[in-house]
Amino acid sequence: MEARYIGIDLGGTSAKIGVVDGEGNLLKHTEVPTHGEGPEPVLQRVVETVREVTIQSGTSWDQVVGIGMGLPGFLDLERGVIKRLTNLPWENVPIVERLETLCNRPVRIDNDANVAALGESWSGAGAGVDDMVAITLGTGVGGGVIAGGRLIHGVSNAAGEIGHVCVEPDGARCGCGQRGCLETISSATGIVRLAKEALEKGESTVLAETAQKGELTARDVFQAAEQGDAVASRVVQTAVDALARVMAMITVVLNPARFVIGGGVARAGDTLFQPLKEAYRKHVLPSAAEGVEIVPAKLGNNAGIIGAAGLIARRENPASAS
Numbered sequence: 001m002e003a004r005y006i007g008i009d010l011g012g013t014s015a016k017i018g019v020v021d022g023e024g025n026l027l028k029h030t031e032v033p034t035h036g037e038g039p040e041p042v043l044q045r046v047v048e049t050v051r052e053v054t055i056q057s058g059t060s061w062d063q064v065v066g067i068g069m070g071l072p073g074f075l076d077l078e079r080g081v082i083k084r085l086t087n088l089p090w091e092n093v094p095i096v097e098r099l100e101t102l103c104n105r106p107v108r109i110d111n112d113a114n115v116a117a118l119g120e121s122w123s124g125a126g127a128g129v130d131d132m133v134a135i136t137l138g139t140g141v142g143g144g145v146i147a148g149g150r151l152i153h154g155v156s157n158a159a160g161e162i163g164h165v166c167v168e169p170d171g172a173r174c175g176c177g178q179r180g181c182l183e184t185i186s187s188a189t190g191i192v193r194l195a196k197e198a199l200e201k202g203e204s205t206v207l208a209e210t211a212q213k214g215e216l217t218a219r220d221v222f223q224a225a226e227q228g229d230a231v232a233s234r235v236v237q238t239a240v241d242a243l244a245r246v247m248a249m250i251t252v253v254l255n256p257a258r259f260v261i262g263g264g265v266a267r268a269g270d271t272l273f274q275p276l277k278e279a280y281r282k283h284v285l286p287s288a289a290e291g292v293e294i295v296p297a298k299l300g301n302n303a304g305i306i307g308a309a310g311l312i313a314r315r316e317n318p319a320s321a322s
Helices: 039-056 097-103 112-123 188-200 209-211 220-224 230-254 265-269 272-285 299-314
Strands: 004-010 015-023 026-033 064-071 075-077 081-085 089-091 107-111 131-139 141-147 258-264 293-296
Touching: 004 039, 004 075, 004 299, 015 039, 015 075, 015 299, 026 039, 026 299, 039 089, 039 097, 064 097, 064 299, 075 107, 075 131, 081 097, 097 107, 107 112, 107 299, 112 131, 112 141, 112 220, 112 258, 112 299, 131 265, 141 230, 188 209, 188 220, 188 265, 209 220, 220 265, 220 272, 230 272, 230 299, 258 272, 272 293
Parallel strands: 004 064, 064 107, 131 258, 258 293
Antiparallel strands: 004 015, 015 026, 075 081, 081 089, 131 141
């Protein structure tokens, strides 16, 4: 009887739930709303959906080894407790104990950025290497570190908080309270901020017309850069250069074989990756960068489900998710 693993990726508006096999293949998945509610109603819906999606995948409950869950917030991994979530009103929730009681299966939890990294490592763009760093460029900048095939957490579970490396000491205020974090420059939000600053200075750019039609997005900036707009190109170069400097620092500390870049900003494709690779080569110690790859993520929105399932697969069979 082949083992199956349940992965849950919890977010502020929905929970993605899926059944994953021992090779990291997503067999069946679905999504249920969270409505910004407290833990009890959400957990009831999640547990019902776990049972439903298991049946729909052709899996018997006896095949289910356990449940992994990715969560966006501050966690006590040793006690299996949610300290606080960033986009749901959940505080001091003994989530592991609660889910194990409801499902009668072992449960493991981790930060959502970490499980996404584990997913890419297991069956995505990081497959085949034991040492990789995943970077997610979205509203913020997240990350996860895989070393020796294992997630690295650090003493306070802060390993991989790449978005909060200071790249501009007197720069813009970050949501974390510090100034000049990478997130203030290289996230979608940071890119839009830089573009708006140029508009406020009256610089000539096609983005002025775009902004008049509606809310400016990072996608607009990348499209304008692709068309040769000077202001947009400068903004993209600023964002890329900051990211490349942080990646160069990571290279001489962790020396990963691969950087996997995902998130909405990564959808810019070559408009992002070509200047990023050039800037990385400019900043990195050449001998440390030999053989290091910079590649786009493959799993998209499913990385969190697959990685969450990997939390269990890795415990049961250490070779499976590494």
